Amino acid sequence: MSTLAIRATTHRKLIGAAFAVPALALFGLFAIYPMVRVFYISLFDYDLTSSPRWVGFNNYEFLWHSEQFHQSLEATGFYLLFTYVPAVLLALLLAIGLDTKLPGSGFIRLLYFAPVAMSWVAISVIWRLLFQPDGLLNRVLGTHTTWLTSTKSAEWALVIASVWKETGLFLILFLAGLSKIPRDLREAASLDGAGPLRSFRYVTLPLLKPMTAVVCVMAVIRGCQSFSPQVVLTGGSFNTEVVNLYVYKTAFENARMGRASAVAVLLFFALLMVTMLQLRLFRSDDR
Amino acid sequence: MKKPVVKRLSATLAVCVVGLAMAACSSGSKSGGGKVHLTFWTHTHPPMIALNKQLITEYEKANPNVTIDYQQIPNTDFNTKMLTSLSNGSGPDVINMDDVAIRGDYIPKNLLAPMDSAAQATAEGRYLPHTLDGATSADGKLYGLPTEFNATAFAINKAAFTKAGLDPAKPPKAWDDVAADGQKLIAAGQGGFNFLYLSAGQYTQQLQILLNETGGRIVSDDGKKATIAEPAGVQALELWNTLINKDKLGDPHSSTRDATDPFADFEAGKTSMTIMYPWGVGQIKQDNPATFKNMEVVPLPQVDPSKPSGRWYGYYMAVNKASKHQSEAWKFINYVTSQNQRWLTDVNFIQPVKDWASSPAAAKVPFLPVWQQAYQQGRFDEVAPHWAEVQDAIKTAIESTVLDGKSADSTLNQASDTINQSLAE
Numbered sequence: 001m002s003t004l005a006i007r008a009t010t011h012r013k014l015i016g017a018a019f020a021v022p023a024l025a026l027f028g029l030f031a032i033y034p035m036v037r038v039f040y041i042s043l044f045d046y047d048l049t050s051s052p053r054w055v056g057f058n059n060y061e062f063l064w065h066s067e068q069f070h071q072s073l074e075a076t077g078f079y080l081l082f083t084y085v086p087a088v089l090l091a092l093l094l095a096i097g098l099d100t101k102l103p104g105s106g107f108i109r110l111l112y113f114a115p116v117a118m119s120w121v122a123i124s125v126i127w128r129l130l131f132q133p134d135g136l137l138n139r140v141l142g143t144h145t146t147w148l149t150s151t152k153s154a155e156w157a158l159v160i161a162s163v164w165k166e167t168g169l170f171l172i173l174f175l176a177g178l179s180k181i182p183r184d185l186r187e188a189a190s191l192d193g194a195g196p197l198r199s200f201r202y203v204t205l206p207l208l209k210p211m212t213a214v215v216c217v218m219a220v221i222r223g224c225q226s227f228s229p230q231v232v233l234t235g236g237s238f239n240t241e242v243v244n245l246y247v248y249k250t251a252f253e254n255a256r257m258g259r260a261s262a263v264a265v266l267l268f269f270a271l272l273m274v275t276m277l278q279l280r281l282f283r284s285d286d287r
Numbered sequence: 288m289k290k291p292v293v294k295r296l297s298a299t300l301a302v303c304v305v306g307l308a309m310a311a312c313s314s315g316s317k318s319g320g321g322k323v324h325l326t327f328w329t330h331t332h333p334p335m336i337a338l339n340k341q342l343i344t345e346y347e348k349a350n351p352n353v354t355i356d357y358q359q360i361p362n363t364d365f366n367t368k369m370l371t372s373l374s375n376g377s378g379p380d381v382i383n384m385d386d387v388a389i390r391g392d393y394i395p396k397n398l399l400a401p402m403d404s405a406a407q408a409t410a411e412g413r414y415l416p417h418t419l420d421g422a423t424s425a426d427g428k429l430y431g432l433p434t435e436f437n438a439t440a441f442a443i444n445k446a447a448f449t450k451a452g453l454d455p456a457k458p459p460k461a462w463d464d465v466a467a468d469g470q471k472l473i474a475a476g477q478g479g480f481n482f483l484y485l486s487a488g489q490y491t492q493q494l495q496i497l498l499n500e501t502g503g504r505i506v507s508d509d510g511k512k513a514t515i516a517e518p519a520g521v522q523a524l525e526l527w528n529t530l531i532n533k534d535k536l537g538d539p540h541s542s543t544r545d546a547t548d549p550f551a552d553f554e555a556g557k558t559s560m561t562i563m564y565p566w567g568v569g570q571i572k573q574d575n576p577a578t579f580k581n582m583e584v585v586p587l588p589q590v591d592p593s594k595p596s597g598r599w600y601g602y603y604m605a606v607n608k609a610s611k612h613q614s615e616a617w618k619f620i621n622y623v624t625s626q627n628q629r630w631l632t633d634v635n636f637i638q639p640v641k642d643w644a645s646s647p648a649a650a651k652v653p654f655l656p657v658w659q660q661a662y663q664q665g666r667f668d669e670v671a672p673h674w675a676e677v678q679d680a681i682k683t684a685i686e687s688t689v690l691d692g693k694s695a696d697s698t699l700n701q702a703s704d705t706i707n708q709s710l711a712e
Contacts (some may be wrong), residue, residue, distance in 0.1 A: 046373035047396065048370050048371065049373055049374050049396050049398055050372075050396060050397075064294050064710075067704075067705075068705065132541070133538070133540050133541045134541065146540040146690075149484075149539065149540045149686075149690050150540075150691055151691050152689075194442065236683075237683070237686050238686065238690075238691070244574075249679070252367045252370070252371060253366070253367055253679075254673065254675045254676050254679075255370055255675075279299055
């Protein structure tokens with residue numbers, strides 16, 4: 001390559017980099033800097049209106065012993081497990097059922113996706129009405145359950161509303177994954193004598209693995225970051241104060257920004273580790 | 288071909304930088320040429336908002352150089368939004384908020400501007416003794432003037448009492464009477480009594496009413512130790528629990544969760560007895576004239592009627608310490624609080640000036656003698672550092688006992704641990 005050509009290439013690269021600078025600057029300013037800043041603030045006692053006071057790792061030590069924080073972890077774990085495992089499995093089953101060219105299947109898909117398009121707050125308000133002691137749910141079931149005002153049922157009320165809302169999202173993702181699988185492969189398996197279950201187990205499921213990985217990662221992140229349904233439906237009462245709600249209350253109601261930042265840092269690293277573990281698990285199976 | 292691209296890029300960046308600079312300049316300028324722009328925040332209460340708007344219009348007309356931007360924040364978001372805005376310097380010049388927030392948060396955090404000593408002396412001469420304590424610091428500095436001053440009473444539905452064979456002229460004097468009358472009301476198909484299950488603040492306020500009567504306290508006098516789990520505290524929560532779960536006077540699971548309409552159950556007939564404040568009478572009169580017609584306000588029931596007690600709370604107008612227009616802000620506050628007659632007639636807000644009860648407007652205040660009596664036996668709520676966390680702990684204890692069926696002793700011990708953890712820091 002001539003010197004002139006090298007210079008031209010270098011120049012083009014510099015122009016390209018210059019165009020990327022604003023985006024990188026914005027990313028740095030609005031994504032990287034806040035993350036670094038949150039970690040920094042987690043080392044201070046800061047009430048929003050006074051100067052921050054250095055406390056080192058005291059906020060982390062407090063969380064280690066805090067019963068309220070431990071309860072928020074339990075509430076998050078319960079919500080994640082009982083909402084997202086059923087939602088993902090249900091979405092997979094529905095996707096297989098709806099992966100056809102039958103008339104009306106598009107409309108049915110739209111119906112399942114509708115809750116995804118609605119805001120969490122709007123959906124929570126609807127479910128709040130349904131969960132009233134004299135609400136539709138109790139009338140249909142013939143029960144007198146105090147869904148939102150007792151520990152034994154509030155957690156389950158959140159699970160019911162959330163499974164209804166979240167299934168549609170995973171359904172669409174699974175349908176997208178299924179559409180990428182060539183029908184020939186399933187037809188070939190069928191010709192070779194594989195029944196629907198064997199075809200699903202040995203053809204569909206392995207080829208759906210990349211999308212399953214995406215769904216699982218999204219499910220864990222969404223479960224751990226849940227906030228709106230807890231705020232609207234229970235306000236965090238009755239063992240439903242999930243970690244994100246604990247962060248919000250600690251930061252903005254109790255004005256303890258340092259402690260809230262410490263929780264945010266822990267949540268960030270926990271999610272990072274779980275996500276990496278999930279991706280590793282899905283990748284190792286490929287070998 | 289390449290140079291124009293670089294030039295265009297540079298020009299675009301330059302335009303962006305200049306644009307940002309201009310935007311920054313325009314948003315930063317609030318006043319100029321003798322003009323003063325004040326911002327004023329209150330909570331939401333429709334009759335109060337209407338009068339505030341009228342007073343602002345009058346003040347702006349009398350002071351053409353002043354414009355006032357008036358914003359209302361829902362009660363449940365008020366403290367959060369206020370603290371956040373004060374932290375980034377965008378808070379209002381004039382703040383209207385309750386005494387617990389002023390004494391518990393804003394004065395200790397040095398967020399408010401005190402009145403000067405001459406103005407404080409004038410105010411102290413104008414208002415009834417101790418009624419300014421809700422906005423006074425430990426060292427005696429005054430930080431606000433009251434727009435409303437509330438004592439606690441009780442309301443009964445006379446029509447429901449009559450239907451149940453009870454005499455409305457003989458209202459319940461003790462909580463035991465409330466239980467007995469409530470059971471008769473329910474047996475006759477009428478509503479009984481219930482507490483409110485709304486914010487942590489409201490849970491705590493209602494428990495404080497009962498604590499005042501049982502002699503209990505949430506924290507010790509020096510504010511360093513939780514005392515809520517002591518026998519008087521347990522007695523207060525057990526009284527609440529007994530009225531609701533043993534005497535079954537009301538269903539806490541289906542009571543109103545609408546913080547903007549706390550008397551919805553009373554207005555709808557789901558309850559025939561409720562704890563009442565002066566502003567509540569005004570709200571019911573405006574929202575539901577039929578209920579108002581059947582309503583009688585009577586003294587607050589007591590654990591021991593021979594030793595009556597009550598709860599005071601007030602809302603005060605104060606000035607943000609970071610305000611650049613403190614002098615104008617105080618002038619506006621003086622104008623608003625000088626209209627105490629209109630606050631009485633239009634909103635049913637009692638401002639505790641010395642002659643309030645003998646004024647022509649007071650003569651039209653419904654149930655005046657009851658309020659006068661209530662003002663004789665009240666006291667302000669407790670506050671301590673990190674009060675929001677204390678209130679959260681109290682709310683959890685009440686919910687666990689009243690809605691979840693756990694013993695008052697165990698839930699208050701748990702609340703006590705949480706409160707001690709907060710106070711220890």
